[in-house]
Amino acid sequence: MPTQATPKKNQRRIGKSADPNFTRTTIYLSNDLHHQIKVHAVSNKEDMSELVERVMTDYFTKQNS
Numbered sequence: 218m219p220t221q222a223t224p225k226k227n228q229r230r231i232g233k234s235a236d237p238n239f240t241r242t243t244i245y246l247s248n249d250l251h252h253q254i255k256v257h258a259v260s261n262k263e264d265m266s267e268l269v270e271r272v273m274t275d276y277f278t279k280q281n282s
Contacts, residue, residue: 233266254268254269
């Protein structure tokens, strides 16, 4: 799951680009898969990166059990 820092009172939440717990990366996906991810994320009010992180975390958890 995302490890976004929880802001304290009167403290702004930092974005992923400024958060040292996140790394920006580039991957190549087919147009169809990209569209499916985008539609799913929007329909579930979820950020695409959060969706991909959740799915990949679940995948590796299952692979390692």
